[in-house]
Amino acid sequence: MKLSDMPKQKFKLKHHINLFIVLGLFLIFLTFELTSGLRQSVRDLLVQIAYSAILAVSLNIVVGLLGELSLGHAGFMCVGAYIGGLIGNALWSSVPHIAALIAAMIGGGCAAAIAGLLIGIPTLRLKGDYLAITTLAFGEIVRNIFKNQAVFGKALGLSTSYYGKNLFIIAWIALFFTVLFAQNLQKSKHGRAIQAIRDSEISAKAMGVDVTYYKLVAFVLAAFFAGVAGALYAHNVTPVRDTFFKFDKSIEILVMVVLGGMGNLTGSLIAAFALTFVNVKLDVWLSGDLASIKKIVYAAILIIVVIWNNAPALRSIREKYSLMRWWTDMRERMPKPQKEEAEPPTTANWDKIPTKIPMDSIISTDISVREEEDPNASERKPEVK
Amino acid sequence: MSEYMLETRGLGITFGGLKAAQNVNLQIKPGELYGLIGPNGAGKTTIFNLLTGVYKPTAGQFFLDGNELTGKNQAAINRAGIARTFQNIRLFSNMTVIDNVLVGMGNSSDCNLAQSLFRTPFYWKSEADMRAEARDLLRIFGLDEERRTLSSALPYGKQRLLEIARALATKPKLLLLDEPAAGMNPQETAELTDTIKSIRDRFNLTVLLIEHDMNLVTGVCERLTVLNFGTVLAQGNADEVLHNPEVIRAYLGDD
Numbered sequence: 001m002k003l004s005d006m007p008k009q010k011f012k013l014k015h016h017i018n019l020f021i022v023l024g025l026f027l028i029f030l031t032f033e034l035t036s037g038l039r040q041s042v043r044d045l046l047v048q049i050a051y052s053a054i055l056a057v058s059l060n061i062v063v064g065l066l067g068e069l070s071l072g073h074a075g076f077m078c079v080g081a082y083i084g085g086l087i088g089n090a091l092w093s094s095v096p097h098i099a100a101l102i103a104a105m106i107g108g109g110c111a112a113a114i115a116g117l118l119i120g121i122p123t124l125r126l127k128g129d130y131l132a133i134t135t136l137a138f139g140e141i142v143r144n145i146f147k148n149q150a151v152f153g154k155a156l157g158l159s160t161s162y163y164g165k166n167l168f169i170i171a172w173i174a175l176f177f178t179v180l181f182a183q184n185l186q187k188s189k190h191g192r193a194i195q196a197i198r199d200s201e202i203s204a205k206a207m208g209v210d211v212t213y214y215k216l217v218a219f220v221l222a223a224f225f226a227g228v229a230g231a232l233y234a235h236n237v238t239p240v241r242d243t244f245f246k247f248d249k250s251i252e253i254l255v256m257v258v259l260g261g262m263g264n265l266t267g268s269l270i271a272a273f274a275l276t277f278v279n280v281k282l283d284v285w286l287s288g289d290l291a292s293i294k295k296i297v298y299a300a301i302l303i304i305v306v307i308w309n310n311a312p313a314l315r316s317i318r319e320k321y322s323l324m325r326w327w328t329d330m331r332e333r334m335p336k337p338q339k340e341e342a343e344p345p346t347t348a349n350w351d352k353i354p355t356k357i358p359m360d361s362i363i364s365t366d367i368s369v370r371e372e373e374d375p376n377a378s379e380r381k382p383e384v385k
Numbered sequence: 386m387s388e389y390m391l392e393t394r395g396l397g398i399t400f401g402g403l404k405a406a407q408n409v410n411l412q413i414k415p416g417e418l419y420g421l422i423g424p425n426g427a428g429k430t431t432i433f434n435l436l437t438g439v440y441k442p443t444a445g446q447f448f449l450d451g452n453e454l455t456g457k458n459q460a461a462i463n464r465a466g467i468a469r470t471f472q473n474i475r476l477f478s479n480m481t482v483i484d485n486v487l488v489g490m491g492n493s494s495d496c497n498l499a500q501s502l503f504r505t506p507f508y509w510k511s512e513a514d515m516r517a518e519a520r521d522l523l524r525i526f527g528l529d530e531e532r533r534t535l536s537s538a539l540p541y542g543k544q545r546l547l548e549i550a551r552a553l554a555t556k557p558k559l560l561l562l563d564e565p566a567a568g569m570n571p572q573e574t575a576e577l578t579d580t581i582k583s584i585r586d587r588f589n590l591t592v593l594l595i596e597h598d599m600n601l602v603t604g605v606c607e608r609l610t611v612l613n614f615g616t617v618l619a620q621g622n623a624d625e626v627l628h629n630p631e632v633i634r635a636y637l638g639d640d
Contacts, residue, residue, distance in 0.1 A: 181502050188501030188508065189491035189515070192480070196488040199477035206437060206471075208463035208492040208555050217498060263479075 018179045018265050022053075025273075026172040041284075043168045047236045049276045050171035051229040054178045056256040056272035057265060058225035061182060063254065064263030065191060066218040067198030069132040072119075074249035075139030076112040076223040080230025081240050082146045084108025085160040088235060092161045101163055101170060105231040112227025113220045115142065120219040124212065139250055147242040157239030171232050178225050182265060185221065194218050195263075259305060387451030390415040390591040391436070391559055395445035397615075398435060405431045406615040407444070411593075413559075413608075415450075418585060419593045420606030420623065424635055428615040429595045430472060433561050436593075437469050438462040450558060464492055468557035470548040472564045472595075478537035482528055485536050485547060486519040489554030519554065525587070526550045526580075542573060546580075553588060560584075562594040566601045578604040603627070611635065 013020070029046060032038055038046075055073060062070045088104035095103075123134045152158045163170070185191045193214045196204040205211055234240050256275055260267025278301060286294045308314055319325065389412045397407035406428040413419045421429050434440045436447060438459040446455040454462050468489075477485050496511040523529040526546045531539060536547060545565060552560060565581070566574045578601055585592055596602050602609070602623070609626045611618040613635045619626045626632060 184502050184504055188512070189487070189494055189496060190498055190501050192484055192488050193491055195480055195484070196477045199479050200475045202439075203471065203475040203477065203551075204488070205439075205459035206463060206469055207489045207551065208460045209488065210460045 016183075018183060018269055019176065021266070021269060022172065022176050022179055026176070029172075030169065040165065043165055044236070045277065045280050046168035047171045047232065048280060049273055050168065050175045051232045051236075052253070052256065052276040053175050053269055053272035054225055054229040054232070055253045056260065056268040057175075057178050057182050058222040058229070059253050060257050060260075060263065060265060060268045061185065061194075061218050061222045063257050064265075064268070065186065065194045065198065066215060068124075068215075069128065069254075070135045070219075070222070071132050071247070071250050071254065072135035072137075072139035072142075073222070073226055073253045074245040074247070075135075075142040076116060076226035077230040077233065077249070078139070078143050078146060078242065078245035079112040079115045079223075080108035080227025081234040081245070082152050082158055082230075083111035084227070084231025085158050085234035085240050086151070088161055088231070089158075097161075097163060098170070100161075101167075101231075101235055104235065105174060105228045108231030108234070109224040109227035112230065113224040115227075116220040116223025117216065120216050124215045124219065136247065136250070139245070139247060143242045143245050153239060155242070157241035158234075159239040160234045160237075162238055163235040167232070167236055171236075174228055174232060178228070179265065179269065181221075181225075186265070190214065190217060255302065259302070259309075387448070389413060389448070390417070390450055391447065391593065393436075393445060393447040396432070396435060396442050396447055397444035398431065398440055399443050404615050406435065406612075409445070409610075409612070409617055411610060413591055413593060415591055416585065416589070417591055418581065418605050418607050419591070420602050420609040421593060421595050421612065422597070422602060422609060423612035423618070426614075427612040429612055430563060431615070432612070433469060433563055433595065436462075436561060437467060463555055463557075466556075466558035467561065468552035468555045468559075469561035470545075470552050470563055470565065472567065474541075474544050474548055476536040476544055476547060476551070478535070480536060481533050482536050482539065482547060483516070483519055483523065483532040485551050486522055486554045487515055489551045490515040490519055492555055522550050522554060525584075541568060545569070549580075549584070553584065557590065559591045559593065562592060562596075564595055564597065566596060566598045569598075571600065574598055574601050575604070577601065581605050599627075 029038065029042075033043075055077060059070065059073045062068055062073075084104040084107055087107040088100050091100035091103055119135070119138050123131060123138075126134055146152050147155055185194075193204065193209045194217065196207065196209055197211055197214055201211060233244075237244075252275075256271040257268050259275070260269070260271035279298065282294050282297055286297065308318075391411060391413040393409055393411045396409040396411075398405050399407075409432060411419075411421075421432060423429055431440070435442050438454075438457055438461070441456055446453055448454065449466055452465065454465055454467070457465070477488060480488070494511045494515055496508050500508045520529055520532065523532055526549070528539075528543060528547060528550065531543070536544065539547060545568075549560075549562070549565065562581070566577055569577060581592060581594070582605065584590060592605075594601075594605065596605075606623050608621060609623050610620045611626055611629075611632050618635055619629045619632050
């Protein structure tokens with residue numbers, strides 16, 4: 001196909017807001033790094049934020065788009081971390097480190113995707129609570145399998161190679177691509193089919209949507225990205241221990257997705273950024289004797305955020321003083337440039353055939369009310385007057 | 386092309402001891418507007434569920450345009466050319482109006498997963514084609530203005546129209562309408578009669594519909610089958626069937 005045949009797409013900022021958030025933050029930190037150098041703790045935080053966000057964005061595919069609750073996301077991350085770590089170790093001395101890391105990410109992602117396929121085929125017939133419990137069990141089983149293999153260092157963990165201080169650059173590029181693919185998926189026929197299954201499985205089937213296939217697509221893609229995040233983790237922390245991938249890690253990812261608003265990619269991203277930041281900072285601030293109240297403070301913050309988002313009273317206050325509203329008000333006060341409405345493109349010639357029936361009149365439930373409201377009613381039906 | 390668009394031979398299903406439908410023989414010609422009527426619980430929707438693969442028939446076979454579809458799954462049957470609407474509206478409620486239609490369009494696009502993820506030129510092309518076609522379809526039903534609203538936010542009448550539009554988006558040969566006039570007033574029903582006829586002509590469709598509203602049935606259907614307790618009570622031209630004493634007894638009871 002020639003490039004000139006490509007339909008023109010108007011570029012709209014709001015369609016790419018997620019990519020801009022990621023790219024913008026990344027460039028800011030990169031500039032700091034290149035000019036004055038970041039502190040190691042900040043670099044470390046950036047890596048953690050990146051893989052948390054990858055996990056949240058990928059889980060959002062299953063929870064938000066497909067509408068199924070998965071409690072085993074840490075299990076896929078676990079697969080990616082162990083397999084990716086192993087691949088990294090094998091290649092570390094023979095190829096450049098960056099190539100080894102990329103191979104580890106792709107290998108870890110693929111291993112997790114295969115795990116997703118294997119667990120998905122038998123379990124995706126289940127729905128709701130039952131699927132949630134099965135994925136929960138999967139996460140625990142996977143973790144224990146790795147824990148008991150000599151290749152992966154048993155309970156001592158798999159010692160991996162630390163990539164170095166520039167890991168955050170790779171991690172953020174990986175996050176960028178994860179967001180890009182998640183966004184592309186959402187606005188394609190595949191993404192629409194997945195969302196159709198979420199809204200009504202019965203009518204999705206009646207519309208010719210192959211439900212099993214699309215459920216697997218969502219599950220396997222989410223698993224792949226979780227595996228990539230795992231491989232990143234494996235090159236940031238050593239040794240890789242199974243205890244990191246416990247059930248509460250899965251819940252932590254789920255909290256990010258729920259807090260960001262299920263199905264809302266931007267929300268998942270922001271929630272992942274904020275929660276990881278809070279989590280890491282609380283570790284620093286509440287050290288020593290205060291460490292024991294960390295979980296309490298963290299939980300309290302979560303509760304406050306949920307109330308802030310959902311309580312009707314707070315909501316009205318927020319809407320009153322929201323920046324978004326200020327912005328739209330500003331735009332409305334500005335004089336608008338007059339634009340000609342472009343004729344919508346058409347392919348079929350159905351609309352050239354005149355419609356016999358006034359379609360809009362089918363809609364009204366009460367004719368008398370409609371005629372009162374419609375100032376053109378008398379013009380259209382002169383015989384009434 | 387086969388003589389009949391839809392043919393069922395001795396179609397039936399039993400749930401345990403309950404014979405929900407037995408020995409149903411339908412022969413619907415291409416382009417026909419065919420009605421399936423009967424008292425409540427007669428098995429009309431069961432027949433629809435058999436024809437769309439929701440249930441697997443325990444007896445008999447059915448053919449679409451000469452191809453046997455007995456025992457196929459729902460998605461395969463839809464792709465073979467049978468689309469349906471639902472008695473109780475089942476739209477994709479958290480998706481926009483146009484996305485609802487685009488789900489139906491998706492089957493006819495060859496865009497694969499990798500092309501979608503990498504947004505190749507072919508993806509843009511197929512996406513733009515689908516969108517243009519979906520908007521044409523929405524325009525016919527007067528829904529183009531509301532294409533960006535959530536389908537759950539549409540008024541009831543428009544939701545019913547969107548269900549039909551969504552079914553048409555799968556490019557069916559045979560359209561099954563399950564009580565399209567349910568909840569509509571006489572005026573709306575009269576308009577629906579015209580709509581059904583006009584979409585039959587535009588899309589070269591065969592329509593099988595279930596309906597209780599006799600105005601719609603007599604206005605639309607050329608031939609009828611009356612079901613009662615899962616069996617065929619009468620079959621033939623609309624006028625004859627509706628004056629059949631057996632049919633009147635089934636609806637109104639003895640004396």
